[in-house]
Amino acid sequence: MTPFNKQEQMIAVASRFLEDGAMAAVGTGAPCAAAMLAQKMHAPNLVMMFEAGGVAPVLPTMPISVGDSRTYYKGLLASTMREVMACVARGMVDYCFLGGAQIDAYGNLNSTQIGGDWEHPKVRLPGSGGANDLGSHCWKILVLTPHDKRRFVEKLDFLTTPGYLTGPGARERAGLPAGSGPYKVITDLCVMDYDPDTCRMRVEALHPGVTLEQVHENTGFELAVREDLDRTKLPTEEELRRLRTEVDPMGYIIGRG
Amino acid sequence: MKILQEGLGPLFTDPDPDHARAFFRTKPRAVTNKLMTVAEAVERFVHDGDYIASGGFGGVRIATAVLHEILRRGRKNLGFSGHTATHDNQILSAGECFDRCDIAYIIGLEARGLSPQCRRHMESGKVKICEWTNAGLYWRYQAAALGVPFIPGRSGLGTDTGKYSGCRTVECPYTGKPVALFPALYPDVAMIHVHEADVFGNARFSGIGIADATLARAAKRVILTTEKIIPNEDIRQDPSLTKIPWFTVDAVCEVPYGSYPGNMPYLYYSDEEHLRAWLNSERDPVEHQKFVDKYIRNTKDFNEYLQLCGGIERMLELEHMERLIPSPPASTDAEETY
Numbered sequence: 001m002t003p004f005n006k007q008e009q010m011i012a013v014a015s016r017f018l019e020d021g022a023m024a025a026v027g028t029g030a031p032c033a034a035a036m037l038a039q040k041m042h043a044p045n046l047v048m049m050f051e052a053g054g055v056a057p058v059l060p061t062m063p064i065s066v067g068d069s070r071t072y073y074k075g076l077l078a079s080t081m082r083e084v085m086a087c088v089a090r091g092m093v094d095y096c097f098l099g100g101a102q103i104d105a106y107g108n109l110n111s112t113q114i115g116g117d118w119e120h121p122k123v124r125l126p127g128s129g130g131a132n133d134l135g136s137h138c139w140k141i142l143v144l145t146p147h148d149k150r151r152f153v154e155k156l157d158f159l160t161t162p163g164y165l166t167g168p169g170a171r172e173r174a175g176l177p178a179g180s181g182p183y184k185v186i187t188d189l190c191v192m193d194y195d196p197d198t199c200r201m202r203v204e205a206l207h208p209g210v211t212l213e214q215v216h217e218n219t220g221f222e223l224a225v226r227e228d229l230d231r232t233k234l235p236t237e238e239e240l241r242r243l244r245t246e247v248d249p250m251g252y253i254i255g256r257g
Numbered sequence: 258m259k260i261l262q263e264g265l266g267p268l269f270t271d272p273d274p275d276h277a278r279a280f281f282r283t284k285p286r287a288v289t290n291k292l293m294t295v296a297e298a299v300e301r302f303v304h305d306g307d308y309i310a311s312g313g314f315g316g317v318r319i320a321t322a323v324l325h326e327i328l329r330r331g332r333k334n335l336g337f338s339g340h341t342a343t344h345d346n347q348i349l350s351a352g353e354c355f356d357r358c359d360i361a362y363i364i365g366l367e368a369r370g371l372s373p374q375c376r377r378h379m380e381s382g383k384v385k386i387c388e389w390t391n392a393g394l395y396w397r398y399q400a401a402a403l404g405v406p407f408i409p410g411r412s413g414l415g416t417d418t419g420k421y422s423g424c425r426t427v428e429c430p431y432t433g434k435p436v437a438l439f440p441a442l443y444p445d446v447a448m449i450h451v452h453e454a455d456v457f458g459n460a461r462f463s464g465i466g467i468a469d470a471t472l473a474r475a476a477k478r479v480i481l482t483t484e485k486i487i488p489n490e491d492i493r494q495d496p497s498l499t500k501i502p503w504f505t506v507d508a509v510c511e512v513p514y515g516s517y518p519g520n521m522p523y524l525y526y527s528d529e530e531h532l533r534a535w536l537n538s539e540r541d542p543v544e545h546q547k548f549v550d551k552y553i554r555n556t557k558d559f560n561e562y563l564q565l566c567g568g569i570e571r572m573l574e575l576e577h578m579e580r581l582i583p584s585p586p587a588s589t590d591a592e593e594t595y
Contacts, residue, residue: 028368051391052314052341053465060581064368064529067314067341069464069522069579078522080466082399085392089411108416112388118421119386124379126365129341133392133412159417174415175426175435 004235006188008243008254009207011037012235014097014144014186023047024095025088025134028063029253030144031097036247041239049093051130053079062252066130085130088137091177096134097142098161101125102153105200105221106170107141107163107182110156118158128160135161136176140183147187152219164199189215191232195224205230261435262426264419266387269336269357270308272440274404280443280477284504290456291509295559298480298508299326303446308336309355310398310442310476312449312469315343315367316519316527318462320448320482322512322559328352329554338444339363340394340468343372344519347535350378351549357385359442361394369532374539388421389413395468397442401475407438447476449501450515452524454483458506459492459499464522466500473501482512484524512559514572526578531566 004012007030014034018024020043026035027050035048036059047056050063054071055078063070072078087093100109111131115122135141141163145151163182165171172178184204185192191205202224203215208231216223235243248254271277293301303309309327313319324345327335337355339346341362349355351374364375378384389397396408413419414426414437424437449469454460458481462469473479481501486509492499514521518528518535538548556562563572577584 052317052467062368064527065314065316065343065520066367067317067465067467068520068527069317072465078463078465080470081391081395081468082471085395089392112417118417120382121380124364124376126362126371127339127360127388128390128393128418129362129365130391132390132416132418136412136414161418162415165415171415173435175411175437176414177411 001234002237002240004240005254008240009235010144010186010188011243011254012239013191013232014142015041015239017142017184018043018046018095021045022094023049023087023092024097025049025051025084025093025138026097027066032059032062033243033247033253034097034144037239037243040242040246049084049087051084051134052081053084055079055084062248085133088134091137091139093138095140095142096138097144098131098135099143099145100131100160102151102156103143103145103185104153104156104163105223106165106167107143107185107194107201108156108159108165109135109143109161109163110158112158112160114157131161135163137180139180141181142183143185145185145187147189147215147218149218149220152221154221164194167199168197189218200224202226203229205232207232208234258427258430260425260427262420264422264424266421266423267385268423268440269359269387270442270444272406272442274406274441277401277441277443278404284477286504288457288503291458291506292456292486293508293510295322295326295482295510295512298510299323299330302478302480302507303327303332305332306334307445310338310340310444310447310472311342311345312447312467312472313516313519314467315341315345316532318450318464318467318516318521319345319519320450320480320515321348321517321519322482322510322515323448323480324348325553325559325562327354328549338394338442341391343367344532346375347372350375351545353378353383356383359387359389359394361389361391366536370536372536372539374545377542387423388418390418393422393439394442395471396439398468398471398475400439400441401443402471405441407440409436410439411437413437442475444472444476446478446480447472448480448482449473450482450512451501452484453487454481454509455487455489455492456509457489457503458501458509459489459503460501460506461498462500470500473505476505478507479505480508480510481506482510482515484513484515484521486511514563515559517563517572518566520579524579525572525575528566528571528575
C-alpha cells in the first residue's frame with residue numbers, strides 16, 4: 001500500500017461522490033482537485049463550473065482564483081457570473097463544494113465573523129462570497145473541512161450559508177428550493193451524511209485507523225452514527241497516481257496534507 | 258405584497274429608478290473622444306464620498322491604474338461594492354479610502370490567504386457594512402441596469418447573511434412563498450479594464466465577463482482602462498463584439514498591462530511574487546505604508562509602477578505563464594540568464 005496523507009484521502013473520498021454527467025460548482029483548492037480527480041477516474045463528463053463564469057475547462061494547472069483564465073482553459077463556455085448563478089438558481093447545478101470557519105449539526109456554515117456582534121466582530125472573515133448563493137440553490141452540498149471542535153460547533157457565531165437551518169422543512173419555510181441542501185461532509189476523520197428524519201449530521205464511514213471516540217472528541221455537538229457505520233475505502237493506487245502526477249503535480253494542495 | 262422581514266443592513270445608495278433616470282437623462286450620449294490620462298479621469302470623475310465599484314474579479318481584469326490613482330490622490334469616504342474584492346480591496350484599504358462597504362467577499366484573497374490590512378480596515382470600526390452575496394450584488398447591478406427598483410431572488414433566505422443585508426423578504430404574489438428583493442445598486446463610478454476600446458469607449462474584452470457588462474450599465478459614470486486603443490472602424494467592422502458601449506463610458510485611458518499584478522485573460526497571468534510581497538508587507542502596518550509609498554504614492558503613474566515591478570522583462574514572463582509557454586531550462590551558470 002502506498003502511504004498517503006489526510007488531504008489526499010479527503011480529495012479521493014470526495015471525488016467518488018461526483019458522478020459522470022453531473023454539474024458541480026467548485027472553487028479553488030481541494031474541491032477543484034476532487035472534481036479533476038473524478039474526471040480522470042470515473043466521471044469524464046463531470047462539468048466543472050466556476051462562479052465568475054468559467055465552465056467546463058480542461059484545467060492545465062490549479063487555478064489561483066475562481067476567476068482566473070485557467071477556469072475556462074479549453075473550456076466550453078467563458079460566460080459571466082450571471083450565467084453561472086442563474087444556472088444554480090434554476091436548478092441545473094447538482095453539486096457545490098463549501099467550507100467555512102464553523103459548521104453546525106444541520107450543516108449551516110459560518111464564513112463571516114467570529115465573536116463580538118455583527119458591527120463589532122472580534123474577527124471579521126470574508127463573508128459569503130458565492131457560498132450562500134450556491135448553498136441556497138445547489139441540489140447537493142458537499143463540505144470538505146478539517147475536523148476539530150473549533151469548527152464543528154453547537155451554535156454558529158453567524159449563519160452565513162444555509163444548511164438545513166433548524167431542521168426538517170426549515171429550508172422550504174424560509175423560501176429556499178425544496179429538495180436542495182446538505183449532502184455529505186468529508187473531513188480528515190470521517191464521512192458524514194444527514195439523517196432524513198432530523199436533518200442532523202451523522203457518521204457514515206470512518207477513515208482507516210480512526211475511532212468513533214476520536215470523532216466525538218473533535219465534534220462540538222451531539223453527533224449521531226449510522227447503524228450501518230462503514231469504513232472509508234483507502235485511496236487506490238490509481239487514485240493516488242493520478243492525483244500526484246496529473247491533478248496536482250506541483251503539490252500545491254496535496255502537499256499541505 | 259406582505260413584507261415578511263426587513264434586512265437590518267443599511268442601504269448606502271438610492272434604489273429609486275426615477276432618481277437614477279433623472280441622472281441618466283443628463284448623461285452625454287454623443288459619440289465624442291474621451292481619451293484622457295488616468296490622473297485626469299480620477300480627478301474629474303471620482304470625488305470624495307462617491308460610491309465606487311471595481312470591475313473584474315478582485316485580481317482578474319481589474320483597473321489597477323485607476324485604483325492606484327484613487328489611493329495616490331488620497332480620495333476618502335468612498336462607498337465600495339465588495340464584490341469578490343481582493344487585490345482591488347487591498348489597494349483601497351491601504352489608503353483607508355472607503356468608509357462604507359457592501360460586502361459579498363472581502364479580506365479573503367482566495368487561494369492566496371487573508372489580507373491583514375483589509376482586516377484591520379474592516380475591524381477599525383470606521384467602516385459601515387451591509388452583508389450581501391456575490392449573486393446578490395450581481396442582481397442589484399442587474400436591477401439598476403434594467404431601471405427597476407429591485408430583482409427578486411432566493412439567496413440569503415433563512416440566514417444571518419439575509420438578516421444583515423438590505424433585502425426585504427416578501428410573500429411572492431404568484432407562489433405565496435417567501436422571496437428576497439434585491440434593491441437596485443447604482444454606483445456613482447465603476448472602473449473597468451478591457452482588452453480593446455476605441456476613443457469613444459466602445460469596448461471589447463475576452464474571457465469571462467464576470468459582472469462587467471451589467472456593471473457598466475448600472476454605474477452612473479464609467480472609467481475604462483484598456484490594453485490598447487483600436488480604430489473605430491474596427492468596432493464598426495463587427496459591432497456584435499462590443500460588450501460595453503460608448504454611451505455608458507465617461508473616460509477612456511490607454512493602460513497597457515493595466516490589470517497587473519492581476520491576471521488579464523489570454524495576455525498575462527497574475528504576478529504571484531509581487532502579490533506575495535504585497536501581502537507580506539501588510540503584516541506590519543508601518544512597513545506596509547512604506548511599501549505602498551514606494552510602489553504607489555511615490556510613483557508618478559502606472560508605468561513607473563510597472564518599471565519598479567520588473568518592467569517589460571517581468572511582463573513577458575507573465576505573458577508566457579498565461580500562454581503556458583514553458584520556462585527555459587535553468588542555467589547551470591549562475592551568471593547566465595537567458
